[in-house]
Amino acid sequence: MASATVRRISECFVKPDLPPDAKQPIYFTPFELIYLNANYSQKGLLFAKPSPPESHHFSITTFLEDLRRSLSATLTHFYPLAARLATRKEENPPSYVIYIDPENSPGVKFAHATVDITVSDILTSTDVTELLDGIFIGGSVNHLIADGTSFWHFMAAWSEIFRSKQQDEYSISRPPIFKKWVLEGSDPVINLPFTHHNQFIDRPDQQAMFQERFFHFSSAIVSRLKAKANAESNTHKISSLQAVSALLWRCITRVRGLTRESETVCKLVISNRCRLNPPLSDDYFGNPIQSVSGTATVEDLMTRGLGWAALQLHEAVANHDDTAVKKWVESWFRSPVVYKRSQLFHPNVVHFGSSPRFDMYGCEFGLGKAVAARSGYMNKADGKMTMYPGQEGGGSMDVEVCLLPEYMMDLECDEEFIIALKSN
Structure with a gap:
């Protein structure tokens, strides 16, 4: 290669x-x-x-x-x-x-x-x-x-x-x-x-070296994580995506070795189409996205379990409604800002982009179903996660994880992560 x-x-x-x-x-x-x-x-x-x-x-x-x-x-x-x-x-x-x-x-x-x-x-x-x-x-x-x-x-x-x-x-x-x-x-x-x-223009600088790895979450693994997160938080509201994201948030925070009082953030990029009132069609062409965040101290994230972490993400998504979106837009008009790259990524952040809900494998070009979906090197940094549907469907997911080499090595040995990825 x-x-x-x-x-x-x-x-x-x-x-x-x-x-x-x-x-x-x-x-x-x-x-x-x-x-x-x-x-x-x-x-x-x-x-x-x-x-x-x-x-x-x-x-x-x-x-x-x-x-x-x-x-x-x-x-x-x-x-x-x-x-x-x-x-x-x-x-x-x-x-x-x-x-x-x-x-x-x-x-x-x-x-x-x-x-x-x-x-x-x-x-x-x-x-x-x-x-x-x-x-x-x-x-x-x-x-x-x-x-x-x-x-x-x-x-x-x-x-x-x-x-x-x-x-x-x-x-x-x-x-x-x-x-x-x-x-x-x-x-x-x-x-x-x-x-x-x-x-307002931010010129690109040299990116830190990081490793990329794909991890596959079968439909059985995703279902098990979702059930575990909902049971621990005594609810039925947590989605599959939130459960998988919470697992990665916990495991990556652990391998980073942050102090227990440090604050860690999990960002989810979400579309505003269905959150506006009236909602926008999925055929609306543009980039109507924002990030919502779950925030916790390392100690809380590590001691309160998967369900608690997933619930923080669920509540962040649920609170991002029409009122919240329009309030943000009004605030932006009062003080317009253009994000710099340094504001998009941070050493204590786990950042999720793309979505396993996109019908990537429905796109065929006379060669049958694609064997894999992949992304280029842009918009990646330590802590950036890219979500894909699993090739076999059924609610399975693939997650492209970008981490510094020392963190990637520890993630592959993390006990909670290893147990979660076991197929049975």
């Missing part, structure tokens, strides 16, 4: 046919502007190449052309993905307006690369890339433009068009909704009150 060299075979730009109403600027909401400094979201699916006798009829050239054609058709529906960010500087008062410009863009870069590794190498190791026996179809999108819900909505539509028998119609079952949510009484065009871009 270390010696494998990626060879870029070709690249081109794919442009959509813009509909008549798709040439106006698209402005951002406070939910999105705070993430101006976040790195691109990088996600993708790993597929096995056809095996004999089907492989005799498989042509990578034809496959790539079908991908490119269907991508162009999909971008006609999801045209902001083919756009570029633009900035307008205002003089009176001094401010910046950042928006999406659908017309000023060469399109989406479509790259084909190869690397001499196998599907097994990817699965056992911690862009459209062709492997010796597989194909990885991945995408990279600015986090201002789309969250995980919108990214996998796009991937599902691309898959739908790729597999469509009516290739000249290019219709999709779930058209995206681009009309932005706006707080009642506020201006949809937001002026960031800064006099110089250095006041």
Whole structure:
């Protein structure tokens, strides 16, 4: 793996046919502007190449052309993905307006690369890339433009068009909704009150070295953790996701060796779509996300059990309702802020992103069901967890854990973690 060299075979730009109403600027909401400094979201699916006798009829050239054609058709529906960010500087008062410009863009870069590794190498190791026996179809999108819900909505539509028998119609079952949510009484065009871009642009610095590992939670393991968390907290409200997150929060805090009086935080990235009143559709395209947090001293987290930890997360999610969301937006308008990268991660934080509820494995491109979902190196740091559905479904989960090497070694030996991952 270390010696494998990626060879870029070709690249081109794919442009959509813009509909008549798709040439106006698209402005951002406070939910999105705070993430101006976040790195691109990088996600993708790993597929096995056809095996004999089907492989005799498989042509990578034809496959790539079908991908490119269907991508162009999909971008006609999801045209902001083919756009570029633009900035307008205002003089009176001094401010910046950042928006999406659908017309000023060469399109989406479509790259084909190869690397001499196998599907097994990817699965056992911690862009459209062709492997010796597989194909990885991945995408990279600015986090201002789309969250995980919108990214996998796009991937599902691309898959739908790729597999469509009516290739000249290019219709999709779930058209995206681009009309932005706006707080009642506020201006949809937001002026960031800064006099110089250095006041809100955070240049990337050298990231600390960390290790990545995938841990699989079967449906039986997830069910057992959920039942344990609910029984310990005498409730039935704790979800599977909250139970698994609480386990990792406890185990990672333990291996970090923090003092017992230290404060530790577990952050969950959640969508505001269903929390607003009236709610937004899952087809709403954008990045309407926020983080909610469970906070505890190390002593409380270690002594009060899994159920108590999971209940802190449940209450943080339950309290994030329409009132809380709108209160935050009103506060942001009074004092606009753009997060710096240093504010997104902290040594005492365990941070969960993505979701096992995304239908990643429903996205197929004529190669059968993907064998794995993976992410790129962006937006990762010590303590960052990325959640995926398990490939076999049934409520199973995969969690990509990023930790400093010494913490990862201890996590793999942590007694609570080992017991939890036992299949029986």
